[in-house]
Amino acid sequence: EAGVAQSPRYKIIEKRQSVAFWCNPISGHATLYWYQQILGQGPKLLIQFQNNGVVDDSQLPKDRFSAERLKGVDSTLKIQPAKLEDSAVYLCASSFEALAGGQETQYFGPGTRLLVL
Amino acid sequence: AQSVAQPEDQVNVAEGNPLTVKCTYSVSGNPYLFWYVQYPNRGLQFLLKYITGDNLVKGSYGFEAEFNKSQTSFHLKKPSALVSDSALYFCAVRGLVTGRRALTFGSGTRLQVQP
Numbered sequence: 618e619a620g621v622a623q624s625p626r627y628k629i630i631e632k633r634q635s636v637a638f639w640c641n642p643i644s645g646h647a648t649l650y651w652y653q654q655i656l657g658q659g660p661k662l663l664i665q666f667q668n669n670g671v672v673d674d675s676q677l678p679k680d681r682f683s684a685e686r687l688k689g690v691d692s693t694l695k696i697q698p699a700k701l702e703d704s705a706v707y708l709c710a711s712s713f714e715a716l717a718g719g720q721e722t723q724y725f726g727p728g729t730r731l732l733v734l
Numbered sequence: 735a736q737s738v739a740q741p742e743d744q745v746n747v748a749e750g751n752p753l754t755v756k757c758t759y760s761v762s763g764n765p766y767l768f769w770y771v772q773y774p775n776r777g778l779q780f781l782l783k784y785i786t787g788d789n790l791v792k793g794s795y796g797f798e799a800e801f802n803k804s805q806t807s808f809h810l811k812k813p814s815a816l817v818s819d820s821a822l823y824f825c826a827v828r829g830l831v832t833g834r835r836a837l838t839f840g841s842g843t844r845l846q847v848q849p
Contacts, residue, residue, distance in 0.1 A: 621777070650836060659738075659824050659839030660778070673836060708777055712835070720766060720785045723837060725777035 619643065621726035623709050629732045635697035638729045642690070642711030648672075649686055650723065651694050652708040660708055666692060667714070699733045706730050736761040738827050740840035747815045748848050755810040755843045757825030766828040767808040768837060769799055771821045778824065784808060795819070815847045 622641040630636050642649050648667050652660035663682065665673040668689040677684070681700070686692040696703055710723040737760045747753045759765055766785055770778040782793025789801045799810045808825060822844050826837040 623777075648835060652836075657841070659826075659841050660837075661839070662836035665836050710778075720783075721835075722768070722780050722783060723835075724780065725770075727775075727777045730775075 621709055621711055621724055623707075623726035623729055625729060626727065627730050627732075629734065630699055631734050632701055633698040635695065636699055636731065637693055637695045638707050638709075638731075640692045640694070640709030640726060642692075642709070643713070643724055645713060646711035646724075647689070647714045648712045648721075649692050650710040650712075651684060651692070652710065654706040654708055654728070656705070663694070663707075696731075699731075701733050704731055704733045736765075736827050736838045738825050738838055738840035740823075740825055740843045742843050743841075744844045744846060746846045746848065749817050750814050753812050753815045753819070753845065753847070755823050755825075755845060757808045757810065757840060758806050759808060759825070759827045760806065761827050767799075767801065768826040768828070769793065769797070769808075769810050770824045770826065770839075772824065772842075773821050781810070781823075815845075817847050817849050820845055820847045 624639050650665050651663040654660040663677045664684045666686040669686045684694045706728040708728045709726045712721040712723045739758045768783045769781040772778050781797050782791050784791045784801045792798045797812050801808050822842050824842050825840045
């Protein structure tokens, strides 16, 4: 079974530029998450999708971050304009919602390492 | 709000010795608890989880974790450490808010196994 795919793996941009990350979840996984992991910290949720609908985007800085999951499969996370503090690893995860109640395991992709100069 | 604490930034252990990585949590109601491992330039790999039932959970690569409700802890253990176990370990908790299934992670513990 193929895992969660992410691209690009690395990205270097200057502040105020825009950048986009792509994620392809495990086949059949209805729920998709984007997390931000700043160096030395644990991952923090940015946004959660259930199929193509947003379940939780309470921690997404909506003035500069946007995300979509058209057709309920692939997802794109965009930052425009980027700030220095956006330098982090952006992790995509997916899970199969066979059961209600959150028992399912989240599987993570390799992440995209972003450096904003 | 739910939270996870990993009190040790780094744990050092000699190869062949037992290891423990500590985790305590705070959440309303019964928790779902997870351990993940992260190798350099890699994403998080799932090790094990506690949902309900037996307090001792067995996972991948010989790891296990003990759920202690009274101490709100979920410590990760392994009877005999390997050099290849050296990595960054994250404990995570998920509360029972309907629909909101995101994990809350601790800050991570770096495990260093010396040969």
